[in-house]
Amino acid sequence: MIVADHLTKRYGTRTAVSDVSFTVPPGRVTGFLGPNGAGKSTTMRMIVGLDRPTAGSVTVNGTPYDRLRAPLTEVGVLLDAKAVHTGRSARNHLRVMAATHGISRSRVDEVIEITGIASVADKRAGGFSLGMGQRLGIAASLLGDPHTLILDEPVNGLDPEGVRWVREFVRHIAAEGRTVLLSSHLMSEMALTADHVIVLGRGEVLADAPLPELVRSWTTEVVLVRSPELSRLVEVLAPEGVTATRVETGLASFAGASAVRIGDLAARHGIPLHELTPRSGSLEDAYLALTGDAIEYKTKELA
Numbered sequence: 001m002i003v004a005d006h007l008t009k010r011y012g013t014r015t016a017v018s019d020v021s022f023t024v025p026p027g028r029v030t031g032f033l034g035p036n037g038a039g040k041s042t043t044m045r046m047i048v049g050l051d052r053p054t055a056g057s058v059t060v061n062g063t064p065y066d067r068l069r070a071p072l073t074e075v076g077v078l079l080d081a082k083a084v085h086t087g088r089s090a091r092n093h094l095r096v097m098a099a100t101h102g103i104s105r106s107r108v109d110e111v112i113e114i115t116g117i118a119s120v121a122d123k124r125a126g127g128f129s130l131g132m133g134q135r136l137g138i139a140a141s142l143l144g145d146p147h148t149l150i151l152d153e154p155v156n157g158l159d160p161e162g163v164r165w166v167r168e169f170v171r172h173i174a175a176e177g178r179t180v181l182l183s184s185h186l187m188s189e190m191a192l193t194a195d196h197v198i199v200l201g202r203g204e205v206l207a208d209a210p211l212p213e214l215v216r217s218w219t220t221e222v223v224l225v226r227s228p229e230l231s232r233l234v235e236v237l238a239p240e241g242v243t244a245t246r247v248e249t250g251l252a253s254f255a256g257a258s259a260v261r262i263g264d265l266a267a268r269h270g271i272p273l274h275e276l277t278p279r280s281g282s283l284e285d286a287y288l289a290l291t292g293d294a295i296e297y298k299t300k301e302l303a
């Protein structure tokens with residue numbers, strides 16, 4: 001369990017994290033989202049003692065990280081995703097880490113197997129591709145068989161097989177009752193991986209909710225309707241406060257009524273329907289709606 005309590009970090013006059021409080025309980029995957037510069041990495045660095053809070057505190061299983069007796073066996077961390085710059089092989093890199101923390105060599109072989117890097121384990125880690133470097137970073141985070149995992153952008157640079165592997169892996173370890181905090185900018189992937197999400201924006205918590213609830217609260221469910229008599233359908237539905245947006249000729253998206261209601265009314269008025277598809281919003285839609293005002297670096301909209 002990770003508990004952040006009024007956590008604040010200032011760099012000079014710049015506030016990177018402002019009065020942030022949240023709890024990451026075991027047994028589920030908690031996604032950590034936010035635009036560039038929102039304060040995710042700074043928060044993760046404070047959790048693992050790499051940055052000192054200006055105010056507030058954060059604990060892992062009730063203890064600040066720097067007071068944990070055997071940190072590697074309590075918390076596994078993947079922070080700086082860049083490949084390891086070392087002339088050592090991946091296996092030796094892991095063995096050195098293990099030796100300094102009193103972890104057995106057999107555990108090194110185990111994490112090599114778990115992360116699927118056996119075929120390259122005896123090659124120089126400094127020459128690894130981004131994806132292999134990521135897997136090695138994850139292998140290192142698992143050395144102590146920790147109860148808590150903190151992964152900053154773990155799927156960055158991975159191929160589709162690797163992305164799926166990370167997803168299944170973190171879901172598996174959360175199901176074992178471990179605590180998982182995971183950041184990613186890939187909303188479609190996060191939607192498949194996380195049970196709960198914490199969204200930061202400009203250093204503050206914008207949302208802290210189960211994923212389906214966040215999506216429901218920040219998106220509008222619409223119904224796609226295809227009909228040769230769309231304008232008549234729009235007239236029939238207008239008194240119910242239903243609004244329609246044209247998608248293409250003969251296809252419109254309706255907001256404000258369920259597919260059942262639209263279908264029933266169309267039938268009552270003899271309006272033929274060729275398609276009636278309820279469509280709920282995505283995590284990406286919710287995220288963009290939620291962080292709209294908190295994005296520091298806006299991209300110009302395409303014409």
Ligand SMILES: Nc1ncnc2c1ncn2[C@@H]1O[C@H](COP(=O)(O)OP(=O)(O)OP(=O)(O)O)[C@@H](O)[C@H]1O
Pocket residue numbers: 011014015016034035036037038039040041042043
């Ligand atoms: N060492 C530092 N010195 C000064 N400012 C910093 C430092 N580290 C982070 N910041 C600033 O703090 C803010 C939060 O940065 P942080 O890296 O935590 O954001 P992030 O949410 O992880 O972003 P990204 O998604 O781009 O990784 C940014 O404005 C950043 O410029």
